[in-house]
Amino acid sequence: MITTFLTLALIFLIFLWIVSWINYYNKLDNRLGTSIWRWSYDYPVLGKRDISFLDDKKFVILRRKKNKIITYMYLIVFLGFLVLMSFVSQILLIIQN
DSSP: OHHHHHHHHHHHHHHHHHHHHHHHHHHHOGGGOSOSSOOOOOSOBTTBOOOOTTTOHHHHHHHHHHHHHHHHHHHHHHHHHHHHHHHHHHHHHHHHO
């Protein structure tokens, strides 16, 4: 149970570190927005013209880096959920006995 709690704490620290990277990328360019949960679109959206790699190379590279970091964040959130469920089940087993 202690190892599960330490794993959960480590996952939370990794989550905070990833969120700080997302905030860092958001501050580099105003066009990325301020959301930490949303990917920037890198595909055609009806009614909006996307910035292609030929239009603004630096922005597109920055956007792809941010999207990769957001994907890692979702992976950490999912992993944290699994570890949290394991931790709660261990607590419930202790309460039951």
